[in-house]
Amino acid sequence: MSRFRVSVHIVPRKGLLDPQGKAVSDALHALGFADVEDTRIGRYIVLDVKAESAAAAELSVKAMCDKLLANPVTEDYRIASTVTA
Amino acid sequence: MSRFRVSVHIVPRKGLLDPQGKAVSDALHALGFADVEDTRIGRYIVLDVKAESAAAAELSVKAMCDKLLANPVTEDYRIASTVTA
Amino acid sequence: MSTTISAVQPRPGDPAITPELVAEHGLTPFEYEKLLGLLGREPTFTELGIVSALWSEHCSYKHSRPVLKTLPTEAPYVLQGPGENAGVISVGDGWAVAFKIESHNHPSAVEPYQGAATGVGGILRDVFTMGARPIAMLNSLRFGSLDTPRVRWLMAGVVKGIGDYGNCIGVPTVAGDVMFDPAYEGNPLVNAMCVGLMREDELITAKAEGVGNPILVVGARTGRDGIHGASFASEDLSEENEAKRPRVQVGDPFTEKLLLEASLELIRSGHIVAIQDMGAAGLTSSSAEMAERGDVGVVIDVTKVPVREEGMTPYEILLSESQERMLVVARRGHEEQAAAILRKWDLQAEVIGEVIAEPVYRVVEGDRVVAEFPGSRLVTECPQYFPEARESDVIVALRARDPHAVAERDEEADPVWTLTQLLSSPTIANKRWIYRQYDSQVRTSTVVGPGAADAAVVRLRGTNKALALKTDCNSRYVYLDPRMGGRIAVAEAARNVACTGGRPMAITNCLNFGNPKKPDVFFQFREAVFGMGEACRALGTPVTGGNVSLYNENPLGAVFPTPTVGMVGLIENIDHVTRSSFRTAGDSIILLGESTDELGASEYLSRVHNLTIGAVPSVDLDHEKRLVDALLAAIAAGVVHSAHDTSEGGVAVALAECCMGDRDATLGATVDVSEALVSSDRALLWGEAQGRVLVSTADVEGVLGIARAHGIAARTIGLVTAESRLVIRAGARTLDTPLAPLADAYFDAIPALMQRAAMATT
Amino acid sequence: MKFGIVTFPGSNCDVDALHAVTDQLGQTAVSLWHRDHDIQGCDVLILPGGFSYGDALRAGAIARFSPIMQEVIAHAERGAPVIGICNGFQILCESHLLPGALMRNAEMQFICDWVHIRTEGKAPMYLGGYEPSQVLRIPVAHGEGRFAADESTLDALEQNEQVVFRYCNGSGAITDAANCNGAMRNIAGIVNVNRNVLGMMPHPERAVESLLGSTDGLPLFESLLAQVGA
Ligand SMILES: Nc1ncnc2c1ncn2[C@@H]1O[C@H](COP(=O)(O)OP(=O)(O)O)[C@@H](O)[C@H]1O
Numbered sequence A, B: 001m002s003r004f005r006v007s008v009h010i011v012p013r014k015g016l017l018d019p020q021g022k023a024v025s026d027a028l029h030a031l032g033f034a035d036v037e038d039t040r041i042g043r044y045i046v047l048d049v050k051a052e053s054a055a056a057a058e059l060s061v062k063a064m065c066d067k068l069l070a071n072p073v074t075e076d077y078r079i080a081s082t083v084t085a
Numbered sequence C: 001m002s003t004t005i006s007a008v009q010p011r012p013g014d015p016a017i018t019p020e021l022v023a024e025h026g027l028t029p030f031e032y033e034k035l036l037g038l039l040g041r042e043p044t045f046t047e048l049g050i051v052s053a054l055w056s057e058h059c060s061y062k063h064s065r066p067v068l069k070t071l072p073t074e075a076p077y078v079l080q081g082p083g084e085n086a087g088v089i090s091v092g093d094g095w096a097v098a099f100k101i102e103s104h105n106h107p108s109a110v111e112p113y114q115g116a117a118t119g120v121g122g123i124l125r126d127v128f129t130m131g132a133r134p135i136a137m138l139n140s141l142r143f144g145s146l147d148t149p150r151v152r153w154l155m156a157g158v159v160k161g162i163g164d165y166g167n168c169i170g171v172p173t174v175a176g177d178v179m180f181d182p183a184y185e186g187n188p189l190v191n192a193m194c195v196g197l198m199r200e201d202e203l204i205t206a207k208a209e210g211v212g213n214p215i216l217v218v219g220a221r222t223g224r225d226g227i228h229g230a231s232f233a234s235e236d237l238s239e240e241n242e243a244k245r246p247r248v249q250v251g252d253p254f255t256e257k258l259l260l261e262a263s264l265e266l267i268r269s270g271h272i273v274a275i276q277d278m279g280a281a282g283l284t285s286s287s288a289e290m291a292e293r294g295d296v297g298v299v300i301d302v303t304k305v306p307v308r309e310e311g312m313t314p315y316e317i318l319l320s321e322s323q324e325r326m327l328v329v330a331r332r333g334h335e336e337q338a339a340a341i342l343r344k345w346d347l348q349a350e351v352i353g354e355v356i357a358e359p360v361y362r363v364v365e366g367d368r369v370v371a372e373f374p375g376s377r378l379v380t381e382c383p384q385y386f387p388e389a390r391e392s393d394v395i396v397a398l399r400a401r402d403p404h405a406v407a408e409r410d411e412e413a414d415p416v417w418t419l420t421q422l423l424s425s426p427t428i429a430n431k432r433w434i435y436r437q438y439d440s441q442v443r444t445s446t447v448v449g450p451g452a453a454d455a456a457v458v459r460l461r462g463t464n465k466a467l468a469l470k471t472d473c474n475s476r477y478v479y480l481d482p483r484m485g486g487r488i489a490v491a492e493a494a495r496n497v498a499c500t501g502g503r504p505m506a507i508t509n510c511l512n513f514g515n516p517k518k519p520d521v522f523f524q525f526r527e528a529v530f531g532m533g534e535a536c537r538a539l540g541t542p543v544t545g546g547n548v549s550l551y552n553e554n555p556l557g558a559v560f561p562t563p564t565v566g567m568v569g570l571i572e573n574i575d576h577v578t579r580s581s582f583r584t585a586g587d588s589i590i591l592l593g594e595s596t597d598e599l600g601a602s603e604y605l606s607r608v609h610n611l612t613i614g615a616v617p618s619v620d621l622d623h624e625k626r627l628v629d630a631l632l633a634a635i636a637a638g639v640v641h642s643a644h645d646t647s648e649g650g651v652a653v654a655l656a657e658c659c660m661g662d663r664d665a666t667l668g669a670t671v672d673v674s675e676a677l678v679s680s681d682r683a684l685l686w687g688e689a690q691g692r693v694l695v696s697t698a699d700v701e702g703v704l705g706i707a708r709a710h711g712i713a714a715r716t717i718g719l720v721t722a723e724s725r726l727v728i729r730a731g732a733r734t735l736d737t738p739l740a741p742l743a744d745a746y747f748d749a750i751p752a753l754m755q756r757a758a759m760a761t762t
Numbered sequence D: 001m002k003f004g005i006v007t008f009p010g011s012n013c014d015v016d017a018l019h020a021v022t023d024q025l026g027q028t029a030v031s032l033w034h035r036d037h038d039i040q041g042c043d044v045l046i047l048p049g050g051f052s053y054g055d056a057l058r059a060g061a062i063a064r065f066s067p068i069m070q071e072v073i074a075h076a077e078r079g080a081p082v083i084g085i086c087n088g089f090q091i092l093c094e095s096h097l098l099p100g101a102l103m104r105n106a107e108m109q110f111i112c113d114w115v116h117i118r119t120e121g122k123a124p125m126y127l128g129g130y131e132p133s134q135v136l137r138i139p140v141a142h143g144e145g146r147f148a149a150d151e152s153t154l155d156a157l158e159q160n161e162q163v164v165f166r167y168c169n170g171s172g173a174i175t176d177a178a179n180c181n182g183a184m185r186n187i188a189g190i191v192n193v194n195r196n197v198l199g200m201m202p203h204p205e206r207a208v209e210s211l212l213g214s215t216d217g218l219p220l221f222e223s224l225l226a227q228v229g230a
């Protein structure tokens, strides 16, 4: 068994109001960052997992996302990277 | 000016207590994911920025992180990717 | 636990004890000499760390204790005075109330969210470790001007931090006070107060007892949080090291909630003899204080402490300020039962030491003794200082200035303009932006929440009684005249509590000052405490505990001296609960107390003229006591429909507030506040003469009679009207305005300013 | 009638719910620990407000997996009453006993305030004691209360008369200004298809005593007593 570091992006489903992203966009504009056109905010989860292989680690993290980490009603998730830890 | 999509990872600083990560680790164990050794929860921010170049876009996002997006006392940030949008 | 006694030895890798290292630990050469005398040898690095923490101002009160000793602390109903985690008073029927206030100023200046949150966490633990269930929280805040982005960021973070912690743990935040002045620009003040309820016989103190009893650490693991900066002087601050040592602590209210439930269950179970929060200086101060109170020795093995990170040294483990941890002395043989209770709440507990007969404070790391102090003198031997006190000439001169000589601004020709300025001053304006973020109702006992009366009212379920609670301190008064300001802080808190129908019972105080080594600051400290003491004696409200926060200053100067008072009052009959806004059109409005020509130190001068000058209104403590008694008698007689004291902004602002209980104020007032002996119309409207309360009533004779019987001047000044309009005649001036624009000014001021605040993104 | 109030680690309105049904309604109630598997013969289950598991990840996400939830689901599937208030509503959505999700308030701040809601829809078990379109004054206290679901789910909820409370102003108008948390279509409370599972963000258990400012929550519990039998 090796140790893998799997990181996941969980983002609000497109089309749903994202008040946090909007608030941050507004705040950035107020601070003078006029060139920001859009901001979306999600979760970044990094898991250290013991597994036989990188593929097995990802499979297990996918199961975690389906079960707990992401809400299927409002969120989409994507595995961003998997490296040995 | 072109449009770039810059994504940033913001994570709780190492050594600081991450109560959320701990609660999620415990929950994953309770759900039978025994092989999870550590969970850290941060934020994933995707910004669409107008800039002269990818480098300029990143520079501007770094400034946003320092000023607003990341808490300099409790968080670390890293630019994860920059692509034309 | 094996207690093979060996000589104390430095650990390999410990830095050498040099004068520089001693200085970095905040010990003066005199204090170091004292330490050498105590030990009879050179201290180890670990011992130096322990002493630097225990002899710090925060833990030792070395500059403040002699002055604090002058405060009255006794009353027949005081069950626990100063010296414990919290004070406790009896409220009858076998019920007791524990309460305490504490500051988290410095952490909040660095990281407002976590700083404020962990401040709430700490004060909650102080109360539930007495055996009391927390039933209410209050907060007292001071910020610079909201025109500054940094201040808005600070306030947004502090309020969110207080809210998130209290909301999550399920204790309602019911009242508080907040004031804005440039004096707090670099040093915001964040004081949190907690009030808890218990049966009298459930009171437990943090006194280590019983030789052989095991000592346990309970709750969160120990990390490198908040360890004294100076201690790392011996290592170079590489980036790696920097990352290792977060300077802020992160709060975890979820764990705290478990700790709260488990602690109360443990205390009720009889399996433990003592319990104490690990607050400032963590394991070190909690264990040393428990040993000192019990007059016993203790031995602690740092290798048994559950840690969050690898490679932590004894020094770090002893000084860590990781949150949500408790130190518990269990009964020998009951360890397993205690552990079972903790397991139910998913909490970790580890035996880390025991109470011993030998009078020493000993820390071991496995077989090695890393620190050992004889007796309990470690805590009590701390040097005491009696610094020089001298009033600043600058302040003497400010106080001597005549406010009546300040020329009016042109706009003041219309007093409505002035009133609008005052109502939109963030210090006076409605604080809904703040308290809407606090769950003020959880526990379904909040009869009067924030904003609805001069104090909050929390019922005591199962009885017909309630508590009236409020924090207060007009620090501008204390700045201009610390003795008078100290008296007024207590008097105003008492008045606020009495306005809701509560008898003032006792106070806790949080003394926020600058650097005590400066004679002008120490003068403020001494005089303010003397003033508080006088008022407490006159009003019969002893001080059962509190907290001192010094060094609230930066190179530009110190904060206004801010001795915040947290007052607890008892409402004997829930039917007596009284609110501040007018209730019925046609009621008469009576002013209790007398107006004067005093205009100094007013919010009017500050807001309209940007001046902090003049004599502070004088307070007659005997009159304040009679005023409280008269008010309570009138409320008990059922003749009072509303009561509100006059404070910042004077009678005019107080009247406007009585009309604006909520946004769509429908009841107005028409009054004449002229008084024969007052020549200044400005003072009539905006002056802050003390000892005055506005009462509305349908029984004028009833109120006047009771006032007369108590020797309190009382005058009918006008009527509550069904028209939403405020009309005030004051000498030659008349203020006449519809309420709607006043309500806009009063309710929108803070939200409008905060809209510009950078959003907290977490 | 016997009420069971579930306590998860981090629940904090459990005692309030207990007091409401015992002191104000004179019913018996027991508190059920989240690790229990036995609902002790309770007729009604209440998932109270609070911050189960500190709201880590998403409010209600972790509590959903507590052992007692199997019994709650079984109870619901039998058609028996289950009420989720505030955090309880969030848990019911996470458990898929109710559709939709509760997201961060649009204002991004925790809100504790008095609001108005209007009754509608079809849920005799809970609304029997109210007039149609009755306006209630009731407290809210939450940071993640913005009801969200996809359009087709929302349409179905409405067509099926499962929306039972909406935020409104004092005169009963459904307006944006009255929508304290930005909920889609002002939704404050819904029931499941069988109308026995109720989820709502406002706190009826905080509105059962005039001393505390409102008794508008009482009819909700009284409807239950009348319908399910005392
Ligand atoms: N920081 C705060 N937190 C909670 N409530 C607050 C806070 N500041 C003020 N309040 C509430 O707002 C109301 C007015 O407070 P304050 O202006 O201090 O009154 P007064 O001038 O009569 O002492 C009170 O009900 C008080 O409890």
Ligand SMILES: [Mg+2]
Binding pocket: C454, C496, C645, C646, C647
């Ligand atoms: Mg007042």
